[in-house]
Amino acid sequence: MRKENEAGFIPHGANPQATILQTAILTNKRRIESIDILRGLVMVIMALDHARDYFHTADAPLDLTTTTTFLFFTRWITHYCAPIFVFLSGTSIYLQSLRKTKKMLQSFLIKRGLWLIFVEAVIISFAWTFNPNYNLIIFQVIWAIGISMVLLGLLIRLPYNFILVLGLLIVFGHNLLDFPEAAPGFKAGFWWDLFHHGNFAMYPITQNHILVILYPFVSWTGLMMLGYCTGKFFSPNYSVERRRKILIRIGVALVLFFIALRFANVYGNPEQWSSQKNAWFTVLSFINVHKYPPSLLYMCMTIGPAFLLLAFFEKVQNGFTEKVRIYGRVPFFYYVLHLYLLHLISAVVYLAHGHTIAQATILGPGVPFYFLTANDGYSLFIVYIVWISVVIALYPVCKWYNNYKTNHREKWWLSYL
Numbered sequence: 372m373r374k375e376n377e378a379g380f381i382p383h384g385a386n387p388q389a390t391i392l393q394t395a396i397l398t399n400k401r402r403i404e405s406i407d408i409l410r411g412l413v414m415v416i417m418a419l420d421h422a423r424d425y426f427h428t429a430d431a432p433l434d435l436t437t438t439t440t441f442l443f444f445t446r447w448i449t450h451y452c453a454p455i456f457v458f459l460s461g462t463s464i465y466l467q468s469l470r471k472t473k474k475m476l477q478s479f480l481i482k483r484g485l486w487l488i489f490v491e492a493v494i495i496s497f498a499w500t501f502n503p504n505y506n507l508i509i510f511q512v513i514w515a516i517g518i519s520m521v522l523l524g525l526l527i528r529l530p531y532n533f534i535l536v537l538g539l540l541i542v543f544g545h546n547l548l549d550f551p552e553a554a555p556g557f558k559a560g561f562w563w564d565l566f567h568h569g570n571f572a573m574y575p576i577t578q579n580h581i582l583v584i585l586y587p588f589v590s591w592t593g594l595m596m597l598g599y600c601t602g603k604f605f606s607p608n609y610s611v612e613r614r615r616k617i618l619i620r621i622g623v624a625l626v627l628f629f630i631a632l633r634f635a636n637v638y639g640n641p642e643q644w645s646s647q648k649n650a651w652f653t654v655l656s657f658i659n660v661h662k663y664p665p666s667l668l669y670m671c672m673t674i675g676p677a678f679l680l681l682a683f684f685e686k687v688q689n690g691f692t693e694k695v696r697i698y699g700r701v702p703f704f705y706y707v708l709h710l711y712l713l714h715l716i717s718a719v720v721y722l723a724h725g726h727t728i729a730q731a732t733i734l735g736p737g738v739p740f741y742f743l744t745a746n747d748g749y750s751l752f753i754v755y756i757v758w759i760s761v762v763i764a765l766y767p768v769c770k771w772y773n774n775y776k777t778n779h780r781e782k783w784w785l786s787y788l
Contacts, residue, residue: 403466405684406605408692409677410459411699413452415762418709420449422758425717428748433659435652443655445751453512454665454673456702457591458598460516464523465602473528479786480524486787487517490707498710501718501741502732508582510565513706515586519595526596535600541593546667549641570663590664594674611685618682625675629668633657639667697766700773703788705765712761718742 423432423445432438432446468476491514493505500507526534548567551557559568569584576582604614634657636643644656660669684692698705721731721742731742776785 403605404688404692404696405681406459406462407696407699408684409455409680409699410702411695411697412680413455414698414702414705415695416449417452417456417706418713418762419755419758420446420452421710421713422761423751423754425713425743426720426749426754426757427751435647435656435659440651440655441751443659445754447658450660450662450669451673451676453515453586453662454594454670455677456512457516457519457594458601458674458677460520461523461595461598461600462602462605464520464595465599466605468527468602469606477524477527480520480527483787484517484520484522484524487513487520491517494707495710498707498714499740501714504579506579506581507739508576508580509585510569510582511585513703515588515591516595518588519592522592523595523599531600531603534596538593538596538600541589542597542670543667545590545593545664546639546641549666553641567664585663587664590666590670594665594670597674615682615685618678622675622678622682625671625678629671629675632671633660633668639671640669641666694766697770697773698762701769701776704772705769708765708768709761712765713757714740714742716757716761721747 432442435443464476464480467479471479491510492508495511495513496505496508497503499509523534526537545567552559552568559572561574564572564574564584565587566589567587569587572584574582574584603609604617609617632639633644640660642659642661644653644659647653647656658672660666660672662669718731718741721744722728724747726742726744779785
């Protein structure tokens, strides 16, 4: 009996596992590129939000009473970055499962997840603050990916359908917790904030050290599980055309589901949309959904178009996608570098304004980072120049590192970076 896949037939008597792995190597190039392109695109967009954090004057771009359309969308478009990054991390884990045993994959996920949590606390927190005393330790997206990897690693030996159902239950059901959280007098403790409620929640570690929880993990873990299960469509068992049809159908379904559920205004997001000063701002209210933690509607709004873009990038390969793909192949490396570069530029500008290093270490009201003051912000035009400059400056470095990783696959430690 012969089994057909997109590359042809598996010959009778051949080792099926070996043949599938060979087929994966031969046929995965385009689909892996589509994943890398999308991941690279959101990594590039992500830097815009962080450039705004360091260089813009306004601190409430989604406040419909004070924002402008341009400022709103400068922030809103970056909503797509974290969920797609987490989702595609899960997809990449499934692709790894095609070439690793469950035991190997479990060990790797747990170790890499713990490593990422350490990186978040030590390397990324310092990148944000430039504070060598670590008075502020921030749990953001790298922490969320790290703890999600650990949990997925613990579950990885369980059946695929179990992980799929659990991921669906978390993503579609976690907003049930909004109801007790909205009750009068509700107070979230540390573990509840870490699990679901945390939105810039601050907890003292010692008298002079504070942990800030931006990314409570449970909803992100559910999203990574669904990304893992989506990786099945990128296996050799699915042809490009079959996969594209599936991705388009799921993407369209999620977008329509978002519109219908958001219009109903009954579930899926802690805040309801409402009529604003005009029809356009009412539309902005409609698409202004909750990120910390990512609500069901937030995930539908971002992951639905992600499915459509994955299908689109299967067929579109050009100079732009080739450039963006480089960032997507070294996302962690790029993420760390862009934070340090942005903060370094901010520090240079801060000192150029006549401030001193001694002043830089005095934290002002609402400014928890060194070399930053609320009075030195710039227009969005400057923010965009800084953003584009940083992205372009990092391209040759990312390209070099991508080539290094490609030519040194035998170095085990590269898989942790």
